[in-house]
Every structure is written in structure tokens, then in C-alpha cells.
Amino acid sequence: LIVSLSLHVLGMFRHSSALHGFLKLPGRKSLDSIMKLPELEKLSSAQIMNIWMTHHENMIQYYGRVVSADAYRAMLPRFEQSPYFVVPIFRDTALFNVVTCYDRDLIGVTPLKVWQEKQDSADVHMTIQFFDELATRKGIVLVRAEIKDEIFKKSDCAFAVTMLMKYYSLPVKYEEWVKTFNVSPHNFDYHRFLRQMKDEAHHDNVQILDKKVERRG
Template sequence: MELLENEQAPQIRSIWEEFHADKDDAVATTLGAEEFQALVRRAEAAPYFIFPVYRQEGFFNMLCQFQQSCFLVTYLEAFKENPSAAPPCVAVSLYDDLLDKKELTLVRADVINMLDKKESQLLLQQLLASYQDDKLYEHVDKFNNKPDQFDFEAYRSLLKDVLEPAAEA
């Protein structure tokens, strides 16, 4: 971190993302100060959510839980079987060491098991979008605070609409 403190935010962003680009077990991005603060505020208010991971012709679901500065992600079925013993598949850490001086937060998703790098990259995009995009966050909020109103298929449809234009850009 000390080495990064001497750099400007755009260079820090590049260094962080390039450092993780060739790693098979991690993906990374950065968030600005306002993005980070909004993400944490929303994650504290709605700490659980599910995300589809597409593989071949179908998908399976992952469950994330926000704790302090980390999202722990596990296989939903493992969580249903035994919540306290469900192994983490991905750990998304938010590093706010540079927040005060650079208005930048470093984000890293460590791939522990079950998912490959590409799936983990998409999962990280889904997670961030779901907590940052107002329409997607409505679904996260319902999942946590009004579960009887949560519609997973409506969320999946909206998620595709939000992420596909970003992928095409």
C-alpha cells in the first residue's frame, strides 16, 4: 500500500488491475469514494443476496453475505444444508486504506473454489451492479427486508439488461 500512496488515482487503478490480470485465483477492480460509501451503506442494510452463475445450458446460485469490509460468497445449496459449515467459494475484500488520501477503494475477489476466474469476474460485476444500480438494489432490498415480494426471475431479467450493455461497450 505504501508504494501506491505515491501514485495518482488513475495509476493506482491501472497498477491494481494489471497486478491481478494474470492471477488465476483473483480478480480486481476499484471504486471511487462515493461508490464505496454507497456500496457499504447498502450492504449493511441488506447484507445477503443470491447471484446466478451460468454454466453450459443452466445456472446455479451463489449466496453472498456482507460482513464489515468483505462479501463472503458460498454455494446456495451448501448454505441451505448447513449455514455454519458452508465453505466460501469467493471472498470479495474492500480495501479502504487509500480512501482518505486518494478517494479510491481497492476491491479484490479471491477465488477459493468452485468458480473459475471468468465466472468470478462476472460474479463480482453482478455483486457490484446489484448494490450500485438503484433498480437492481430494489431486488436486494426486497430479498433482505421484504422476502415475500422478492422475484428472482424479475431480478435475473433486469440483471441481464444492466450487464449486457456494459459488456458490449
């Protein structure tokens, strides 16, 4: 029974023509190009969520998540009004920053250094896409982060998606950080933001100095 069910679930996903071991280029996709939408529509929201999360669980290049349609509708105007944000990616005792840019249902993610050089023409190294095809009938929106190359790890995807959902969905965090970053960046307290994000990531081994503190040689 378990084997039969597993084969049935796998049958809902579209076959990929990508060579084994090679990453596919991230980009905007339709949900039906990933899964067989007519089959999904026969299932309950809980069943779809379980299939989506289980399917992405052991994949290196992808990270899957599900949000409620109401939560997505609340975030959508904020994404449109404040399309840019910055998220620190923590590694051992160091970190690097990435810039996120929203365009329709897709968020492009690129390292800050690359973005500073090329701005909106910078190469995208990770995408985060929202699939709202099931929002009306099932009340859920499927989310998928896709990695382009070795710059990002799957854990980076999980952290970036989690932080974006949190900072765009909670009004207080959106107003204080995201909106400020987009509307009045000169008022964005980067060092205080980093300390807060460090707490979110539970990385106590990363030292972040206050902007008023000078490094001594």
C-alpha cells in the same frame, strides 16, 4: 525502460509463501499484506489503478477492480442493512446460484445448495474484499475477488463482482431486488430476477420459465 518499470511495479507486491500451483485460502487481508502501502501512497490514483488491474489481469485465483471512494461510501450502508443477496452463475445452457453475505469489508460467496444446508456456517468458496486504505488520500477503493477452489472460475468472479456493484450502487435496483431479498423475501420474484440477470450476462441459450408455467413431461 519497460523491464525496469515492470520490476519496479513487481517490487510493490508482497511475496507469497504459497506453493506454486496451489490456491491460497481466501480470507480477510490487509492491503499492506498484498502491496507495499508506503510505495502506493507515493503514486497518483491513476497509477495505482493501472498497477492493481494489471497485476490481477493474468492471475487465475484473483480478480481485481477499482471503485471510487464515493461509490463505496454509497454502497456501504446498503451492504450493512442488506448483507445477503443471490447471484446466478451461468454455464453454457445451465446455471447455479450463489449466496453472498457481507461482513465488515468482506463478502463471502458460497453455492446456494451448500448455504441452504449450513446457512452461515457454510464454507466460503470465494471472497470479495474492499480495501479502503487509500480512500481518503487517493479517492479510490481497491476490490479483490479471491477463489478458494475449482467451484468458481475467474469469469465467475468478474460477473459476481460486477453484478454486486451494480445492484448495491444503483438505488432502483437496490430497492427492488437487494432490499426485497433481505426484508421481504416472500415478495422477491426469483424468476423475473433470473430473466433480468440472464440479460445482464447475455446468456440467451439459458431457458428460464415463468414461475406460473408448469413443466410438462
